[in-house]
Amino acid sequence: MKLSRSSTTMATIPTPRTPEVLQLADWILRPLHYMDRGQRKLGDIFRARGALFDLVFLSEPEALKYVLTHDDDEFSAPGELNEIVKPLLGEHSVILLSGTEHRNRRKLVMPPFHGDRLKVYAELIRDLTRDAMAELEPGSVFNARDITQKISMRVILQTVFGLYSGERYTRLEKLLKQRIDLVSSPLTSVLLFFPWLEKDLGSWSPGGKINALQQEIDHLLFTEIRERRANLDPERTDILTLMLMARDEDGNGMTDQELRDELMTLLVAGHETTATAMAWSLYWLHWKPELLATLMQELDDYGQSDPSGLIKLPYLSAVCNETLRIYPVAMLTFPRQVEKPVTLMGHTLEPGEIVVGSIYMLHHREDLYPQPDEFRPDRFLERQYSAYEFMPFGAGARRCIGAALALYEMKIVLGTLLPEFSLKLASQAPVPPARRGITLGMRGGISMVYEGKREVRELREKALV
Numbered sequence: 001m002k003l004s005r006s007s008t009t010m011a012t013i014p015t016p017r018t019p020e021v022l023q024l025a026d027w028i029l030r031p032l033h034y035m036d037r038g039q040r041k042l043g044d045i046f047r048a049r050g051a052l053f054d055l056v057f058l059s060e061p062e063a064l065k066y067v068l069t070h071d072d073d074e075f076s077a078p079g080e081l082n083e084i085v086k087p088l089l090g091e092h093s094v095i096l097l098s099g100t101e102h103r104n105r106r107k108l109v110m111p112p113f114h115g116d117r118l119k120v121y122a123e124l125i126r127d128l129t130r131d132a133m134a135e136l137e138p139g140s141v142f143n144a145r146d147i148t149q150k151i152s153m154r155v156i157l158q159t160v161f162g163l164y165s166g167e168r169y170t171r172l173e174k175l176l177k178q179r180i181d182l183v184s185s186p187l188t189s190v191l192l193f194f195p196w197l198e199k200d201l202g203s204w205s206p207g208g209k210i211n212a213l214q215q216e217i218d219h220l221l222f223t224e225i226r227e228r229r230a231n232l233d234p235e236r237t238d239i240l241t242l243m244l245m246a247r248d249e250d251g252n253g254m255t256d257q258e259l260r261d262e263l264m265t266l267l268v269a270g271h272e273t274t275a276t277a278m279a280w281s282l283y284w285l286h287w288k289p290e291l292l293a294t295l296m297q298e299l300d301d302y303g304q305s306d307p308s309g310l311i312k313l314p315y316l317s318a319v320c321n322e323t324l325r326i327y328p329v330a331m332l333t334f335p336r337q338v339e340k341p342v343t344l345m346g347h348t349l350e351p352g353e354i355v356v357g358s359i360y361m362l363h364h365r366e367d368l369y370p371q372p373d374e375f376r377p378d379r380f381l382e383r384q385y386s387a388y389e390f391m392p393f394g395a396g397a398r399r400c401i402g403a404a405l406a407l408y409e410m411k412i413v414l415g416t417l418l419p420e421f422s423l424k425l426a427s428q429a430p431v432p433p434a435r436r437g438i439t440l441g442m443r444g445g446i447s448m449v450y451e452g453k454r455e456v457r458e459l460r461e462k463a464l465v
Contacts, residue, residue: 162238
């Protein structure tokens with residue numbers, strides 16, 4: 001496949017014939033249907049025009065690799081292309097920065113999310129998992145995503161903020177959940193695509209509710225930042241402390257506003273996506289008990305007290321990867337803007353055009369993932385996928401900063417929860433995916449039954465025999 005700049009006339013990029021307003025409605029309310037239909041009818045590259053957007057969707061691995069590795073040449077990754085999340089995250093979020101400013105910010109915030117830094121959080125994640133499950137009564141029915149959201153939120157509050165208890169901790173946990181839930185259903189996601197609907201018209205309006213919540217959240221965040229800056233303790237291991245101490249090449253740190261926006265980014269992106277992925281894992285493992293049995297055997301064989309070792313277990317890793325493949329929480333890569341005429345898959349793209357990689361379509365390619373709608377972790381034991389064949393966290397210069405922490409958390413939570421607590425699905429009805437804000441979640445949640453601590457249940461069953 002030729003991937004080079006060209007000024008010659010090439011084939012027109014296929015475009016759906018559906019009216020643009022209907023494309024927009026389909027993309028907001030049924031994003032997977034939109035992409036499935038586009039790929040089936042138009043192929044691995046097509047133009048999506050939905051009244052409010054004009055994008056080129058791409059799902060061929062080599063073409064994706066080219067686009068995502070040529071930033072600042074044929075392509076750029078302007079932060080303003082993510083304006084949709086500005087009201088939630090703030091204009092100083094790394095997601096909305098561009099060029100040198102973006103690269104410098106990544107250097108400041110990346111170190112806490114890699115290597116030995118993560119090991120200090122292993123015991124904490126395990127303890128938070130146990131604490132959240134202890135709040136359930138044996139025999140109770142619960143929504144799997146509610147419990148994984150609770151775990152993930154607490155992980156973020158404690159690893160990122162270093163908040164472990166108290167009124168501020170409790171208020172942030174409650175308010176952040178309310179703020180995110182306001183734009184998390186397929187219907188309320190419309191607010192993200194039509195920002196004028198978020199205008200504050202009083203306490204009764206969606207915009208009024210959002211504004212009031214955000215003001216209270218911001219007050220809590222700024223208060224915490226200022227107190228911590230005034231009493232900086234270099235011995236602390238939380239990410240806020242590390243960001244407060246971080247300095248760029250000129251010796252400058254982040255302002256309170258920049259820290260607030262990065263904390264919101266970590267709070268929203270860090271806990272929301274991980275919670276959804278963990279809930280899907282619980283669903284698939286209990287939907288296909290033979291897979292759960294295989295994983296339980298691996299966890300039983302491991303049997304060590306050190307939770308950080310769980311991240312190296314091959315089948316547990318395969319389960320997490322397959323979860324992130326089949327319904328990737330992030331459906332698209334960070335958008336790229338064409339800067340010079342470039343030929344891509346036999347089509348010429350002109351300066352100003354916007355290209356997005358469809359992670360969902362990539363993950364459902366038959367040539368890479370036979371029977372792509374089947375949940376089959378073994379495929380990740382049978383084959384090694386490149387960074388442009390499997391990219392749940394994006395790729396290139398805009399790859400998700402918190403990817404390592406998200407996988408680390410997923411593996412420790414599942415590796416703690418499954419051996420210690422007995423669960424089952426409350427219903428055998430399939431759970432379909434659905435838009436959740438700008439991410440992909442599930443429709444209606446995953447209803448499960450908590451049967452009790454596993455060792456207690458097993459002893460009771462033996463007594464009955």
